[in-house]
Amino acid sequence: MVDDLLSGRVTAFRREQGFGVITLDDGRDVKFDASACTMIPEEGAAVRLRIGPARWGGGFKALHVEPRHTSTIIVPVAPPTLDEQIAALQREHLVSALSEHVMAQLAGDGLVGRPDPALIEVLDAYYAADATHARDDGYLRFAHPIAAAGDALATVAAALPGLAVPHPDDVHSLDDLISLVNDALEAAGDTRRLYPLEAGHDWKACFLLATDRAIRLAKVLPFA
Structure with a gap:
């Protein structure tokens, strides 16, 4: 509101x-x-x-x-192409193995379902195909709404070993989980945070990123 x-x-x-x-x-x-x-x-x-x-x-x-916008003047800007978005991510050392050949494989395997997929669909297919890439890039995927807090917390614990994860009774939604984990990261002096993405599906995803890196990526990634 x-x-x-x-x-x-x-x-x-x-x-x-x-x-x-x-x-x-x-x-x-x-x-x-x-x-x-x-x-x-x-x-x-x-x-x-x-x-x-x-x-x-x-x-x-x-x-x-x-x-707090003070101007009503809107200057239209052409949105970046998918290739431009991927190139920008690779400059930040994300999706480093995502080549034209890999894209063709993802399409052939049915992981990318249409000719002009959104960036989030490509990212999810890429990370689903190789969990090592997801771990290295800090990509976390959750069912939405959270079906079992324990499963979501296990995902966080695997990505952040040693962090005091929230108690399952405190996690009622993905927003709760992200807020509590980010509070714990701040308390631990860790500069990384969970940044949720706009997925538009029955699942949600986050990137675990250092703040300065997330600021640079905000022009490319569909942060929620």
């Missing part, structure tokens, strides 16, 4: 750690994590946000942050 969004401005952002502070229009300071943002955080940026109690340290944290 738009009605419950507050207004403020980014007054501090530590790009390396992936967190910062937003000062609300009423003067309150709210902590935020880059994984809660729909844009690349920049100091001085005007934003709208939804807040909730912070899990650690008291006070409030931002649950969702979006830019």
